[in-house]
Amino acid sequence: MDTLQKTDLQNIINNSIEKSSSYQEYRALVKELTDKNLSTGDTQSEALSNYTMLNDRRMKRWDKTVKISEAVQEEVKNLKLNQTWLVLTESWCGDAAHLMPVMNKIAALNDGIDFKVVLRDDNDDLMNQFLTNGGKSIPKLIMIDNENGEVKNTFGPRPSEATKLVNDYKAKHGKLTPEFKEDLQGWYNKDKGQNAISDLMNLL
Numbered sequence: 001m002d003t004l005q006k007t008d009l010q011n012i013i014n015n016s017i018e019k020s021s022s023y024q025e026y027r028a029l030v031k032e033l034t035d036k037n038l039s040t041g042d043t044q045s046e047a048l049s050n051y052t053m054l055n056d057r058r059m060k061r062w063d064k065t066v067k068i069s070e071a072v073q074e075e076v077k078n079l080k081l082n083q084t085w086l087v088l089t090e091s092w093c094g095d096a097a098h099l100m101p102v103m104n105k106i107a108a109l110n111d112g113i114d115f116k117v118v119l120r121d122d123n124d125d126l127m128n129q130f131l132t133n134g135g136k137s138i139p140k141l142i143m144i145d146n147e148n149g150e151v152k153n154t155f156g157p158r159p160s161e162a163t164k165l166v167n168d169y170k171a172k173h174g175k176l177t178p179e180f181k182e183d184l185q186g187w188y189n190k191d192k193g194q195n196a197i198s199d200l201m202n203l204l
Contacts, residue, residue: 010149016126020116023104040091042121048092055097062101066193081112084144096139102193153203159195
């Protein structure tokens with residue numbers, strides 16, 4: 001990446017950070033949308049409103065129940081970091097509902113991590129810089145070094161084990177069926193955020 005491209009990317013990131021919310025503000029927004037039977041994003045539908053309501057419940061549950069081992073907590077607390085974690089999401093996204101509480105819990109362990117949330121459809125320039133196999137898959141976490149503005153790592157839209165399950169199923173069946181999506185939710189519930197914690201630790 002040449003200097004001009006690097007500067008352009010940093011400008012795009014900085015513009016999105018200026019519009020960002022804290023995790024707590026995002027959770028309040030999702031709750032408010034749930035009460036109004038709405039969702040975030042450019043498209044509104046009954047299905048997306050229902051997913052938003054379901055995800056509000058999921059995040060509420062994971063906010064309370066995600067467990068991070070004492071060893072991992074100590075490791076994160078002792079890291080010397082100065083990073084912004086900027087995550088692209090939408091309220092209707094099931095993967096995001098499972099993963100964002102985990103990201104937030106890890107970030108909260110270290111004062112050197114500033115966790116910020118932006119909506120995908122409001123940040124198209126940013127999303128287009130961080131596509132997954134050409135698609136605007138979310139959640140997408142961007143880890144930014146605050147000292148030089150460089151992107152250190154990215155994470156998402158799924159933890160490594162879930163990504164393998166999805167890729168294997170697509171290779172065999174061509175597309176994801178409603179039944180598979182239900183099985184994937186079962187995987188998240190059984191895993192309890194542990195694969196995501198492991199993946200995030202590998203990126204720090």
